[in-house]
Amino acid sequence: MSAGSDANADLKALIRTIPDFPQPGIQFRDITALLLDGPGFAETVDRLAVLARPMAPDLIACVEARGFLFGAALAKELKLGVLPIRKRGKLPGQTVGVDYALEYGTDRLEMHAHDLIPPRRVLIVDDLIATGGTVMATAELVRIQGGEVAGALFVVDLPELGGADRLRQAGITVESLVAFDGH
Known part of the structure; x- marks a missing residue:
C-alpha cells in the first residue's frame, strides 16, 4: 500500500491538481475533494492505520494544519493520543520550539514543553x-524532548522534491499512500 502501489489509485483520483498555485510552475495537490468524500476519507485513514501499526507508535504528532485532519x-x-505541533505563538503554555529553513x-514549530513524557x-x-523541512523540524523537536521518532x-x-529521501537519510521510516510526479 505504499506510494508506488496502484492499490491506492482510488484515493489518488480524489486529489485534484491545481496548476500554477501558489505561483507559476507549481502543481498544487489539493486534498479538499478527498476530505469531502466520506468513504474516501475513511478509507484513507484505514490505509494509514495499516501503515502505522508496524511502526508501533505510542503517540501521533500532527503537523499544523492539514496534518491535524489525518x-x-x-x-x-x-x-x-495526539501531540499537536504548532506554528510560532499558537500555544498558550510554556513551549519548546525549533527554527527551520524555508525557501x-x-x-x-512549537509544542508545549511538558506534553511529551x-x-x-x-x-x-x-x-x-x-x-x-517541516517534518525534519518536527523530528528534531520530538527528539530534544526525549521522544523517539517511530x-x-x-x-x-x-518524490521529485526529495523530502521522503531526506527523511530516510536521517534514519526516519517514511510511508505514504500516493505519489505525484512534479511539484
Missing part, C-alpha cells in the same frame, strides 16, 4: 511530504 483521525483509529527565510515512540503525520506517514509524496 493525524487526529488516525490517532482515534489506533486509540492513541525564503525561516519559520518555527519519554520514552514515547512518536509517529509524525502530515498530509503531504515535499522538501521535508516514523513519518503521509497521504501524498512529491
Whole structure:
C-alpha cells in the first residue's frame, strides 16, 4: 500500500491538481475533494492505520494544519493520543520550539514543553511530504524532548522534491499512500 502501489489509485483520483498555485510552475495537490468524500476519507485513514501499526507508535504528532485532519483521525483509529505541533505563538503554555529553513527565510514549530513524557515512540503525520523541512523540524523537536521518532506517514509524496529521501537519510521510516510526479 505504499506510494508506488496502484492499490491506492482510488484515493489518488480524489486529489485534484491545481496548476500554477501558489505561483507559476507549481502543481498544487489539493486534498479538499478527498476530505469531502466520506468513504474516501475513511478509507484513507484505514490505509494509514495499516501503515502505522508496524511502526508501533505510542503517540501521533500532527503537523499544523492539514496534518491535524489525518493525524487526529488516525490517532482515534489506533486509540492513541495526539501531540499537536504548532506554528510560532499558537500555544498558550510554556513551549519548546525549533527554527527551520524555508525557501525564503525561516519559520518555527512549537509544542508545549511538558506534553511529551519519554520514552514515547512518536509517529509524525502530515498530509503531504515535499522538501521535508517541516517534518525534519518536527523530528528534531520530538527528539530534544526525549521522544523517539517511530516514523513519518503521509497521504501524498512529491518524490521529485526529495523530502521522503531526506527523511530516510536521517534514519526516519517514511510511508505514504500516493505519489505525484512534479511539484
